[in-house]
């Protein structure tokens with residue numbers, strides 16, 4: 001049986017290993033952390049990601065543990081809709097729903113799919129060196145392993161990308177994101193919707209991930225330095241937003257709010273080299289403005305597993321990039337622009353933006369989502 005090595009047990013690495021094991025490969029997934037600790041946040045698995053999980057046989061488990069979302073809404077600060085994307089037609093067309101779920105629960109579901117030999121925790125890759133028939137992997141523990149086929153799913157700051165590939169710039173969007181989950185009972189009308197309220201240089205999104213459990217995220221721009229923003233002031237930053245939003249913030253244990261800088265990878269087409277292929281954020285990190293980063297990583301995993309089943313690895317990697325590149329780079333670019341538009345600060349431009357969003361015909365939004373939800377190979 002052919003062994004394929006994977007660096008990183010995030011959503012990309014775990015999904016990659018599941019897809020490969022199902023196709024008869026043996027996998028070794030090397031993860032730097034000692035245990036997979038759940039981040040106190042949720043995630044939205046859009047229709048395209050759920051199609052992949054359906055093909056991998058885990059759709060039902062994810063649906064049972066999460067909450068379906070049938071409408072994606074952009075609103076003003078008072079939760080008045082500027083645009084509403086009804087997902088019913090996509091649910092019908094592709095046979096799956098968009099699911100909001102706690103990240104920790106998703107990670108557990110994915111790990112449960114793997115055979116016990118696959119996941120190798122406490123394996124931080126420090127050095128990768130080319131040999132005549134593959135690569136030598138040197139881990140922090142002093143262990144050394146030979147690898148003939150390597151998939152790097154080690155995220156935005158990928159050490160594999162840094163050591164083997166030409167430099168790709170990380171772009172900082174100058175936005176801070178706070179994420180949290182809270183025990184909160186949303187009014188019924190919001191229970192199967194994602195609502196993202198846009199204000200002035202900031203926005204707030206919330207979604208139910210299980211009964212009486214809400215995941216929320218709040219983003220705010222800074223001018224020069226992220227130290228301009230302080231989590232202790234979060235209630236003040238969103239004091240002009242709807243009382244529901246203020247209640248969600250107040251009900252959250254501050255100790256469990258996660259803070260992240262928003263960045264992506266400058267669009268590039270260097271995803272593979274000899275025996276090594278990058279997937280997920282390691283290849284094409286996307287700003288979270290379209291909720292597609294993990295979904296694209298999941299699509300990568302499935303497509304690459306199909307290519308490795310059909311072709312020798314060097315052809316498989318090339319074919320994988322051919323199949324995925326156009327869609328992914330369009331999303332990276334679009335998502336970056338949406339992040340800028342969402343954080344306008346000029347009142348005139350904000351008013352113009354909101355009018356344009358309201359006037360955008362549903363058919364245009366529908367066409368766009370159709371392209372996002374269509375998965376090659378499914």
Ligand SMILES: Cc1cc2nc3c(=O)[nH]c(=O)nc-3n(C[C@H](O)[C@H](O)[C@H](O)COP(=O)(O)OP(=O)(O)OC[C@H]3O[C@@H](n4cnc5c(N)ncnc54)[C@H](O)[C@@H]3O)c2cc1C
Nearest residue numbers: 008010011012032044125154155280281288291293294295
């Ligand atoms: C605020 C926010 C909200 C988001 N919301 C959504 C959403 O709703 N839907 C969506 O689809 N996407 C969303 N995303 C994007 C999504 O989180 C990422 O695209 C996704 O997690 C990337 O998965 P990955 O496995 O490629 O990388 P990562 O999640 O970064 O995983 C990389 C793994 O590799 C390990 N690793 C790193 N270096 C090493 C090393 N040297 N040796 C061994 N292991 C290593 C890490 O510990 C980690 O486990 C969001 C992102 C942000 C910032």
